[in-house]
Amino acid sequence: MNKTININLAGIFFHIDEDAYLKLQGYLEAIKRSFAGEPGEDEILADIEARIAELFTERVTHDKQVIGLKEVDAIIVIMGQPEDYIVDDSMFTDAPNSQAKTATSKKLFRDTENSYIGGVAAGLGHYFGLDAVWIRLIWILLIFGAGTGVLLYILLWILIPEAKSTADKLSMKGEPITISNIEKKIKDGFDNVSDVAKNVSDTLSGTAKSVSDTVSDAAKHVNFKKKGQQVKSSSQKFFEAVGAVCLFCFNVIAKFIGVLLIIIGASTLISLLIGLLSVNVTDIVNIPGFELLDAANTANTPIWLASLLVFLSIGIPFFFIFYLGLKILVTNLKSIGNIAKFSLLGLWLIALISLAVIGIKHASEHAFDAQTVQQETLPVKALDTVFVKMAENHTYNKKMKRSSQAGRIAYTNTNKQIIYNRNIRFIVKATPDTTAYLTVEKQAEGSSLLLAKNRAENIRYDYSFSQNTLLLNPFLTTDIDNKFSNQLVEVTLYLPEQTVLVADNNTYSFHKNPGYYNDLLENGMEGHYLKITKNGIICLDCPATD
Structure with a gap:
């Protein structure tokens, strides 16, 4: 049973058995x-x-895992022996390529040594194999074109780690992180690099020639053995090549998905942020037209709160989509940490619950409907002729057309805000009474029956009757405090039998009613003299039909 030792390597704690520790220490x-x-x-x-x-961290799957000789040997193969840095591996043409073992894929870092701001563009240039100038031009286009570059740059600046160590700088350029490369990278930063490079070059040349001669002689003796090994491993290499092709295709697809997720996440976040700022700025400065939101806000939820909750409920999932895309592209991406993850999850749940509460409260504002009815007797008797038309109005109903939309906002002569709509319904019915009368039924909705009744009573609707002509307003109005509560007005004209009705052409849209209203005035009968009878109407001036 081997003894386990705890070590601190570059600020990271590992559990390692005694044999592996001794070998690593000697190395x-x-x-x-x-x-x-x-x-x-x-x-x-x-x-x-x-x-x-x-x-080591890449090979440790859990905190209690103990590093053994196998892991240490694997690390030594990757890093190389201390004396290997003076050997030119390219001379061993028939031997397995050791560089393939030590080659590393590029990792995305911020290159602060060649940066103007945060090194994001320079790092992306290394990662995609492009000159940083082209990346910076793309940022300029995003900033001055679509206006999205600033936020995207800030997000990448926060999430992409800086290349601080020599190993990070080698990974950033896709160079193998071996002893020789680390040494070379650091020595390049010293002023006397030319002298050191000359000495190393002479040493490498002499050693390389010696090794080359040795390998050449050895190759003559083991040539047949190597050929046999090559034939033996040919099938294995074939399947390795097929596997490499499949892995390459998988990586390409994964990178494409990562880029797609980044684009979707970033564009959605930017759009939501612009929308959040626009809504709140518009609410603060009272830009005309924004009153529609206030009138539709029956739950009286502050606009800034509602917009913030919408931003959080939609933006947080898309932030994680953006973060997932970065994780796919950037294997060494800095984690935002469990605290940040759980905090965002908590905010998201709070936003969803709050929106659900607001939605329920908004729906409850339409839970009850009530109506008030006004009735007025008109000086019309049997055999009289009654003319009906809608009053011309270019402010509230220019098109003279009925509409069931919630409503719009207008200002009175005293600059008071009001709600108006064109939800006016006109109905004609017969009555056994000897005189005509008119009923005006006003309807509205509310969170309680009393509130709905108050809103119905606060509807303003005007009409007039003069010289046997009934003039109806094609709109209704109410105070903005009553909100959009599906206000409507039904005007029903009751006429005695034998009365003659003439409806103006502009009433067409307002008496286009379903059959259950039992409206005597059918569409297309406007402008004709219609006699009211017990069983319906008779057109007095319509062309005779066969």
Whole structure:
């Protein structure tokens, strides 16, 4: 039974068994001896430790997992032996390519060394293999064209990590994170890099020639053995190639999905943010036309609160869609943390519950309907002729047409806001009485029967009767405090039998009623002299039909 040791590697704690620890310790000591006295020795060792910690982290699936010799050996294969950095692997043409083992895919970082603001454009340039100038031009087009670049840049600035260590900078450019590359990257930053490079080049050349001669001689003796191994592994390589092609296609599809999710998430978030700001600014400065929202807001919910709740309920899911797209594209994306995730989830649930409460309250404002009826006797008797027409009005009903829409906002001569609509229904019926009369039924809705009745009573509707002519208003009005409560007015004209009715052509839209209203005046009979009888109407001036 091996002893387990807790170690701190680059600020990260790991559990490692004693044998693996001794091998790792010897490996790091050998590396330290290799770079003893070299410029940037401390930075090289720190970056190597950081890279080893990163590789360990990728292989640890849970907090209690113990790192063994297998994991340490795998890390050494990737990083290379301390003496390997002076060997040119390209000479071993027949041997397995060790570079393939150490090659790493590009990771997205912010390149602050070549940045103007936050290094986002430079990092994207490295990731997609483009010059940073083209990425910056795209940002300019987004900012001055669609106006979405600023928010998107800020989001990427927050979520994409900065390339701080040498290992990060190598990953950003897709270079293998090995001892030799870490050493080379750090040495490039020193002023005496040319002298150091010359010495390393001479050493590499001599060593490479020696190794090349040795390999050449060895190749002559093992040529047949290698050929046999190549034939033996040909089928394996074929299936590996097929697997690599399938993996490449899968990665392409995944990247495409990631880009699509980023576009959908970002565009939705930007649109919601613009909408939130527009609604609240419009509410604050009282831009004309915005009163419609206030009149439709029967629940009296503050506009800023309702718009914020809508933004949170829709925006938070689309933020996670955007974040998921980034996670697909950027394997090393910084996590927003569990606190932020659960906080956003809590806000989302609160927003949904609040909107549900507001919706229920809004629906309850239409739970009851009530009506008030006014009746007036008209000086019309049997054999009299009655003319009916809608009053001309270019303010509230220019088209002279009935509409069941909720209503609109207008201002009176004293600049008082009112609601008006064209929901006026005209009905003609016969009465056994000897005189005619008119009923005006006003209807409205509310959260209680009393409120609905008050709103119905507050409807203003005018008409007049003079010289046997009934003049009806084609609209109704009410105070804006009564909200859009499905206000309507039904005007019913009761005429004695033998009375003659002449309806103007402009009444057509207002008496277009379903059959259950029992309206005697049919559409198309306007302008004709119609005699009211017990069983219906008789057209006195219609053309005779066969």
